[in-house]
Amino acid sequence: MKTEHLGIGILYNASLPEYLRQHIDRLDYIEIIPDMFWSDEGRGQQPRFRPLPKWMHQLDWIAERVPLVAHNIGISIGTIDYFDEEYIRFMQQMHETYQFKWHSDHLSFLKLPTKGSHDHNAGIAIPVPYDEEYLTMIGKKVEFIRDTIDIPFLLENNVYFVEYPEQDYTETAFVNKLVRNHPCNILLDIHNLHVNAINQGADAKTYIDELDMEKVMEMHIAGGNDMNGFYMDSHAGPCPDEVWELLDYAVSKAPNLRGITFEFHESYFPLLQFEGLNRQIELAKNTWEKYHLKHPAYERA
Amino acid sequence: MSARDFQLAFASLIASPQTCCELLTAEGPFFSRFDLSEKEKLRLRAIVRQRGVSACCSLYRMNRVTPVYSQLSNTCALLKDKLIPLIEEFWQYLTKPSLQFREEVLEFGNFLMNKINVGAIGLPYLKEVLQLEIAMNELSYLPEGEYRMLGFEHDIFFILQALAEGKLEEAVVPYSAKRYKMYIKDDRVEMEMAEDLLSV
Numbered sequence: 001m002k003t004e005h006l007g008i009g010i011l012y013n014a015s016l017p018e019y020l021r022q023h024i025d026r027l028d029y030i031e032i033i034p035d036m037f038w039s040d041e042g043r044g045q046q047p048r049f050r051p052l053p054k055w056m057h058q059l060d061w062i063a064e065r066v067p068l069v070a071h072n073i074g075i076s077i078g079t080i081d082y083f084d085e086e087y088i089r090f091m092q093q094m095h096e097t098y099q100f101k102w103h104s105d106h107l108s109f110l111k112l113p114t115k116g117s118h119d120h121n122a123g124i125a126i127p128v129p130y131d132e133e134y135l136t137m138i139g140k141k142v143e144f145i146r147d148t149i150d151i152p153f154l155l156e157n158n159v160y161f162v163e164y165p166e167q168d169y170t171e172t173a174f175v176n177k178l179v180r181n182h183p184c185n186i187l188l189d190i191h192n193l194h195v196n197a198i199n200q201g202a203d204a205k206t207y208i209d210e211l212d213m214e215k216v217m218e219m220h221i222a223g224g225n226d227m228n229g230f231y232m233d234s235h236a237g238p239c240p241d242e243v244w245e246l247l248d249y250a251v252s253k254a255p256n257l258r259g260i261t262f263e264f265h266e267s268y269f270p271l272l273q274f275e276g277l278n279r280q281i282e283l284a285k286n287t288w289e290k291y292h293l294k295h296p297a298y299e300r301a
Numbered sequence: 302m303s304a305r306d307f308q309l310a311f312a313s314l315i316a317s318p319q320t321c322c323e324l325l326t327a328e329g330p331f332f333s334r335f336d337l338s339e340k341e342k343l344r345l346r347a348i349v350r351q352r353g354v355s356a357c358c359s360l361y362r363m364n365r366v367t368p369v370y371s372q373l374s375n376t377c378a379l380l381k382d383k384l385i386p387l388i389e390e391f392w393q394y395l396t397k398p399s400l401q402f403r404e405e406v407l408e409f410g411n412f413l414m415n416k417i418n419v420g421a422i423g424l425p426y427l428k429e430v431l432q433l434e435i436a437m438n439e440l441s442y443l444p445e446g447e448y449r450m451l452g453f454e455h456d457i458f459f460i461l462q463a464l465a466e467g468k469l470e471e472a473v474v475p476y477s478a479k480r481y482k483m484y485i486k487d488d489r490v491e492m493e494m495a496e497d498l499l500s501v
Contacts (some may be wrong), residue, residue, distance in 0.1 A: 124357060126311060163351065227359065228355065
């Protein structure tokens with residue numbers, strides 16, 4: 001399957017409807033977090049997933065105008081002894097309606113199974129240990145997802161604040177083996193690399209050099225801010241200069257890139273305003289066009 | 302079972318700085334609650350000694366308070382510095398959250414309403430604002446056409462306006478017993494007066 005070469009997108013949030021009404025023509029696609037558009041009534045409930053009317057109106061409006069991409073937060077692919085097949089099947093139904101170009105989630109665990117109808121939510125996405133046991137388990141889930149939803153599935157690199165000792169693989173070796181052996185691509189979050197560089201001293205360019213960049217299909221960019229001596233992936237307004245520099249470096253090495261998505265948290269809309277959003281999109285487009293306009297990636301893929 | 306318990310143990314550390322302290326000072330009782338391999342114990346010991354664990358705990362608290370703060374914003378504004386102790390008490394009570402906005406908001410709303418009803422919290426107008434915000438939260442998950450009937454003893458619009466302007470404490474809020482039909486139309490919350498309960 002040939003996946004479309006899209007361009008620049010934005011992650012949808014509740015502050016965006018008015019902006020989109022005026023400026024949607026600046027965007028090549030919109031990325032949504034599908035979990036925000038429904039209410040999960042819990043296992044065993046009929047229907048289990050109840051679409052939220054107000055949000056669905058927005059989604060229908062967007063879907064008539066630009067392509068959609070899905071970025072899940074609820075697969076929790078790293079949870080041991082847990083896999084929510086109903087969730088994946090509902091995503092397939094969403095895809096049938098909205099024809100997502102691809103979908104993604106995080107290389108982490110968030111949900112923990114309980115005996116009740118709702119899972120326990122750990123509150124933050126916790127990176128998986130990069131061990132053989134996890135590689136095997138995640139690989140099987142990826143196969144199921146890909147068999148169920150016939151579009152590319154991407155996994156996003158983590159932000160981490162603590163490190164596990166004695167792991168079987170480095171993160172890049174783990175991801176490379178996962179995407180080499182299973183039908184999976186990479187969502188490279190450039191801001192996450194920047195966060196890890198500041199907090200953990202990780203070298204972001206080395207990470208990019210080590211990663212199988214041919215498997216990178218999407219990149220995320222964002223801003224952050226400081227909290228109690230840490231730099232947080234808070235999506236706090238515009239991207240810092242280091243992110244633009246890293247984006248340029250990463251895009252130059254990603255021949256199969258299909259889209260760059262700007263993420264911001266809705267509470268930072270007053271900081272960005274329309275002009276600020278337009279500026280972030282323009283800067284991302286400059287990087288995209290530098291490497292992809294003359295030689296579109298899909299033609300080389 | 303071991304890897305599953307490792308994930309539960311890690312999540313319990315993130316959810317509670319007190320549990321982190323327990324692991325640092327007396328690991329036996331902490332480890333006795335989980336079935337862990339020696340390697341997993343080593344990892345948990347290492348994690349809890351890294352400064353980043355405090356960032357994980359802070360993120361957990363921020364993410365967990367967000368549904369309540371965003372959906373019950375006026376209630377939170379009325380509670381002021383009582384909010385955090387109440388939230389922490391609620392978290393002791395609901396230890397395995399789904400973090401689904403609706404459940405978290407409804408659970409906290411009910412927890413708070415029980416406290417109000419038994420007189421444990423006696424802030425003026427809190428009950429009226431809370432019932433309004435609980436109803437708005439419920440309606441936001443329902444199809445248009447659904448509605449809630451709400452009764453107020455004071456002018457709820459006056460209360461909300463004064464709260465938004467930071468003038469509620471010095472305001473003289475008019476007594477105004479009324480019932481309203483609340484519903485959502487064209488993505489907007491509408492309130493329609495049902496009947497006067499009292500003629501003042």
